Amino acid sequence: xxxxxxxxxxxxxxxxxxxxxxxxxxxxxxxxxxxxxxxxxxxxxxxxxxxxxxxxxxxxxxxxxxxxxxxxxxxxxxxxxxxxxxxxxxxxxxxxxxxxxxxxxxxxxxxxxxxxxxxxxxxxxxxxxxxxxxxxxxxxxxxxxxxxxxxxxxxxxxxxxxxxxxxxxxxxxxxxxxxxxxxxxxxxxxxxxxxxxxxxxxxxxxxxxxxxxxxxxxxxxxxxxxxxxxxxxxxxxxxxxxxxxxxxxxxxxxxxxxxxxxxxxxxxxxxxxxxxxxxxxxxxxxxxxxxxxxxxxxxxxxxxxxxxxxxxxxxxxxxxxxxxxxxxxxxxxxxxxxxxxxxxxxxxxxxxxxxxxxxxxxxxxxxxxxxxxxxxxxxxxxxxxxxxxxxxxxxxxxxxxxxxxxxxxxxxxxxxxxxxxxxxxxxxxxxxxxxxxxxxxxxxxxxxxxxxxx
Amino acid sequence: xxxxxxxxxxxxxxxxxxxxxxxxxxxxxxxxxxxxxxxxxxxxxxxxxxxxxxxxxxxxxxxxxxxxxxxxxxxxxxxxxxxxxxxxxxxxxxxxxxxxxxxxxxxxxxxxxxxxxxxxxxxxxxxxxxxxxxxxxxxxxxxxxxxxxxxxxxxxxxxxxxxxxxxxxxxxxxxxxxxxxxxxxxxxxxxxxxxxxxxxxxxxxxxxxxxxxxxxxxxxxxxxxxxxxxxxxx
Numbered sequence: 001x002x003x004x005x006x007x008x009x010x011x012x013x014x015x016x017x018x019x020x021x022x023x024x025x026x027x028x029x030x031x032x033x034x035x036x037x038x039x040x041x042x043x044x045x046x047x048x049x050x051x052x053x054x055x056x057x058x059x060x061x062x063x064x065x066x067x068x069x070x071x072x073x074x075x076x077x078x079x080x081x082x083x084x085x086x087x088x089x090x091x092x093x094x095x096x097x098x099x100x101x102x103x104x105x106x107x108x109x110x111x112x113x114x115x116x117x118x119x120x121x122x123x124x125x126x127x128x129x130x131x132x133x134x135x136x137x138x139x140x141x142x143x144x145x146x147x148x149x150x151x152x153x154x155x156x157x158x159x160x161x162x163x164x165x166x167x168x169x170x171x172x173x174x175x176x177x178x179x180x181x182x183x184x185x186x187x188x189x190x191x192x193x194x195x196x197x198x199x200x201x202x203x204x205x206x207x208x209x210x211x212x213x214x215x216x217x218x219x220x221x222x223x224x225x226x227x228x229x230x231x232x233x234x235x236x237x238x239x240x241x242x243x244x245x246x247x248x249x250x251x252x253x254x255x256x257x258x259x260x261x262x263x264x265x266x267x268x269x270x271x272x273x274x275x276x277x278x279x280x281x282x283x284x285x286x287x288x289x290x291x292x293x294x295x296x297x298x299x300x301x302x303x304x305x306x307x308x309x310x311x312x313x314x315x316x317x318x319x320x321x322x323x324x325x326x327x328x329x330x331x332x333x334x335x336x337x338x339x340x341x342x343x344x345x346x347x348x349x350x351x352x353x354x355x356x357x358x359x360x361x362x363x364x365x366x367x368x369x370x371x372x373x374x375x376x377x378x379x380x381x382x383x384x385x386x387x388x389x390x391x392x393x394x395x396x397x398x399x400x401x402x403x404x405x406x407x408x409x410x411x412x413x414x415x416x417x418x419x420x421x422x423x424x425x426x427x428x429x430x431x432x433x434x435x436x437x438x439x440x441x442x443x444x445x446x447x448x449x450x451x452x453x454x
Numbered sequence: 455x456x457x458x459x460x461x462x463x464x465x466x467x468x469x470x471x472x473x474x475x476x477x478x479x480x481x482x483x484x485x486x487x488x489x490x491x492x493x494x495x496x497x498x499x500x501x502x503x504x505x506x507x508x509x510x511x512x513x514x515x516x517x518x519x520x521x522x523x524x525x526x527x528x529x530x531x532x533x534x535x536x537x538x539x540x541x542x543x544x545x546x547x548x549x550x551x552x553x554x555x556x557x558x559x560x561x562x563x564x565x566x567x568x569x570x571x572x573x574x575x576x577x578x579x580x581x582x583x584x585x586x587x588x589x590x591x592x593x594x595x596x597x598x599x600x601x602x603x604x605x606x607x608x609x610x611x612x613x614x615x616x617x618x619x620x621x622x623x624x625x626x627x628x629x630x631x632x633x634x635x636x637x638x639x640x641x642x643x644x645x646x647x648x649x650x651x652x653x654x655x656x657x658x659x660x661x662x663x664x665x666x667x668x669x670x671x672x673x674x675x676x677x678x679x680x681x682x683x684x685x686x687x688x
Contacts, residue, residue, distance in 0.1 A: 283556050287536060294537060315538070318545030322552070325568060325577045345539060352538025 005187050012183055020172045031164055039157055040116060043130040046070065046150040050082045054148075056138045062146050063093045073097050079153030087111075087133065087145040105149035109133035119151070126154040193220050197227075204231065244293040248285065255281045288423070295346050295427045305339035305454035306347050308370045308384070315348075315355055323359045330359070334370035340384055341454035346427050353420035354388040354447055362390030362444055372453045383433075384453035389440035400437040424449065455570060455614060456480045456631045458502040460490030460516070461532065462509055470503065473559050474566075478593075478606045480632055487511025494520045498630045499527050501570055503562070506533040506544060514547045521548035528569035532557075567591070574617035575678075581616045584676030586655060586663060588616050597655055607632070608651050611644075615664065615674040624671035648672060 050073075055065045062084060072078035073095040082095040087108045102122045109115050111133040119127050129151035137143040193216050203209035211231055212224045255278035262274045312332050320328055340347045358366040369387045395403065404425045424447075425435045433451040440446035457479045461467040467483055474481045482497055484490040487508040494502060494516070502520075506513035517529055531544045531552040541552050550572075551565055567579065567590045581588045585598040593609055595602045604612065610632050615623065625644050648664060655663050665675045 279556070287554075291536070314542055314546075318542050321545055321550055324550075324572055327577075345537065348539050348542075349537060352541070356538075 004191060005184075008187055009180065009184060013180060016176045016179060020176055024168055024172055027168055028165060032161060035157060035161065039128055039152070040130070043116070043128065043150055043152060046080065046082065046152070047130055047132055047148055050084070050150060051134065051148055054084065056136065060138050060144060061092045062136050062138075062144075068095070076100060079155065081127070081151045083149045085147045085149070087147060092146070103127065103151060105129055105131055105147070105151070109147050111135035111145050118154070126158070127151040128154055128157075193217055197224060201227075241293060244289050248289045251285045251289075252282060255279075255285075291349070291423050292426060295343075295349065295430055305341060306344045308338040308340055308347070308351075308386070309334040309336060311344070311348055311351055312355075312368060312370070315352055319355055319359050326359070326362075327364060328359060328362070329365045330355070331365075331367045333368065335372055338370045338372045338384055339454045341452040342431055346430075347451075350424045350427050350449065351386070353424050354386070354449075357420050357447075358388050358390040358392075358445070361392035363392055365391040365442060367440075367442060382453040384451040385448065386451065387446065387448045389442050389446045390444040391440070391442040392444035394439055394444045395437055403437070404435070421447070455500045455610070455617075456482065456498060457566070458482045458484065458490065458493050458497065458499045460484045460487070460493075460502065460508060460513070461505040462486055462507070463505070470559075470562075473563075477563055478610050479566075485509075487513065487516045491516050491519055494525055494527075495523065498627065499525075500631060501527055501566060501573070502529045503566070504529055504531055504549070506531055506535070506540075514544060517544075517547045517549055528573050530562075530565055530569060564591070570617060574619075576617065581613075581619075582679045583616055583619050583674055584661075584663065584679070586612075586616070586676055588613060602654050604651070604654060607647055608654070611647055611651055612655075615672065619674040619676065619678050622667055622671050622673045628672070 049070060050064060050068065053064045053066070053068050054062045056062050064084075068074060068082075070080065072080040073082055075097055076099045078097045080095075081098040081101065081103050083091060083098065083103075083105050084093040085091045085105065087110075089108065104119070109131045112135075114130065114132045116128065116130050119129055121127060129149060131147055131149040134146050134148055135143045136146055197212060197216070197220065200209055200212050204211070211228045214221060214224055214228075216224055259275060259278050262271050262278075309332075312334055316330050316332060320330065355366065355368065367387075367389045369389075371385045373383050373385055403421050421435075421437075428435045428449050428451065431451050433449060435450075436448045438446040438448065457474055459467060459470050459474065459481060461470060461483075462485055464485070467485065471481045471483050482493050482499070484493050488510045490502070490504065490508065490513075491511060493499070504513045504517060508516065511519075513531065513533075517531075520529075528551075529549040531549045532555055533540060533544065533552060534555045535541075536554040544552055550569055553562060553565060571577065571579065571581070571590065579590050581590065587596045589595075590613065595604055595609065595612065611628065614628065614631065628644055648666075652659075652662075652664055661676075663674065663676050665673045667673060
């Protein structure tokens with residue numbers, strides 16, 4: 001993709017050319033029309049002046065009497081010419097200005113008719129001629145037909161037109177260049193924040209910067225905020241991976257050390273027992289860390305809403321199958337509008353663990369209730385409340401803290417009761433939610449988690 | 455009971471086969487999905503243990519195929535993946551239970567026995583028919599409260615008959631499910647063992663716990679009874 005700058009400038013240039021072209025042509029046509037009309041009007045006026053100055057002479061021909069008021073007609077080569085002729089084409093009179101020119105006025109024009117025409121003289125100059133046929137009443141009842149003609153040189157007219165065109169083009173060219181320059185400057189100014197983001201991203205890449213500055217136009221604020229959120233969540237994820245890897249490596253060292261020390265032990269039975277113990281321990285460490293690392297956690301970008309209902313439905317049949325010997329009753333009550341704002345796999349994991357725990361410890365009944373709640377506080381956030389209850393023995397108050405804390409250090413984790421719950425608590429924490437352990441009216445444990453909803 | 459083990463990791467497969475044989479099961483083993491599918495189709499299997507990550511044909515695909523072809527024996531999945539999404543996918547494909555690797559053999563054995571009981575319509579680990587009681591965990595058999603000493607093969611016959619109490623089981627089926635595949639089938643070994651079992655369960659010969667239906671097979675004639683709730687702990 002080419003630069004926005006170039007795209008915009010090229011398209012504006014094209015538009016300018018088209019619009020200015022059309023305008024120039026239109027203005028030119030208009031001007032030519034106007035000036036030709038005024039030329040004809042001046043020819044009309046000259047013709048009338050010649051007619052007005054003419055009188056019939058003794059032979060019945062009509063000729064101008066005395067000097068004409070228009071001095072240019074008297075001056076040879078002035079560019080204004082006049083002629084009076086008969087209808088048959090003989091010339092009766094020519095203005096002195098026509099001396100030395102080969103100007104020819106056209107043949108007969110019927111009385112009352114007018115004819116405008118362009119003619120070219122031998123010297124190459126162009127003239128515009130007007131010929132008008134007139135029936136002149138010489139005596140009462142007797143009239144003769146004459147043709148009065150005037151012509152004017154088009155040099156001035158053409159020069160004027162040329163000048164006008166030159167000026168028109170000059171102005172438009174000037175305006176177009178001015179516009180383009182202004183646009184280019186404007187664009188630079190408008191795109192400056194984008195260039196700044198680009199530069200800042202480069203700085204983030206080479207590590208001299210942590211996040212994008214937010215002093216940006218409103219249109220780009222969202223983009224920058226989202227980019228920042230993405231960066232932050234990537235950083236958190238990286239951090240978590242790094243921690244997990246470190247934890248994993250470190251926590252595996254203890255059982256490895258125990259086993260190495262054991263290899264010196266003589267008693268094979270004792271050795272076997274210790275190796276078994278340590279393998280179990282390593283297994284639970286690996287399991288725990290794997291689950292922790294797999295959880296995606298809250299990231300603002302790229303997460304769609306996840307419907308809770310279908311996931312519960314998907315989990316129910318397999319659990320009923322696994323716990324078939326218990327003849328379970330799993331009641332699901334999830335609001336259709338309950339949607340989790342986060343990763344589907346995380347929700348699946350949390351619900352899977354909660355339901356599995358409930359099924360494992362219940363006597364025969366598990367109840368799940370999911371609701372989306374809109375908070376009335378200023379934030380207007382929507383939260384998701386998921387309650388899982390069972391009718392088992394429940395979790396004693398003094399065990400609750402211990403179970404939740406169990407996940408804190410992987411090498412202390414013991415598989416069995418509580419590990420699943422500790423895992424859920426950790427994922428909930430990633431989403432800045434809460435987990436409460438209480439007593440259910442059914443008799444067993446009641447686990448409530450609160451998560452971001454959408 | 456005849457168990458099919460489908461696992462591509464040779465060390466694990468061999469150890470499983472050895473331990474299951476030690477727990478008096480008749481075991482078939484397969485190293486990939488296609489072999490597993492073949493064995494599941496061709497042999498009279500009572501239960502299959504299937505690893506999900508198999509070469510040639512994935513465990514899930516294999517289970518799906520077996521199920522669509524109407525094989526109803528219980529299937530236990532072994533998987534290294536313990537995300538719920540993976541478990542659910544496995545169970546949805548038609549498996550009945552899952553076990554996450556690594557596992558203790560005792561845990562596997564307990565799941566296998568529970569699945570076998572469930573398939574026979576029993577929900578408790580102690581099977582009770584009339585006054586005969588068989589504990590699948592400890593393999594202790596009592597008649598009217600008195601412990602009875604059984605050989606491993608006698609126990610296997612009794613367990614099979616009790617799991618399917620009330621059903622007629624042909625001699626051929628009993629042979630196929632309890633013996634190694636290449637065993638001489640037309641021998642009278644089964645008759646000999648059933649005869650010994652009868653003597654041990656019913657020394658007086660008054661109750662006839664195992665009926666012989668001529669030309670059809672054997673049937674455990676004692677009425678099924680669930681064990682007392684005191685024993686109920688799976």
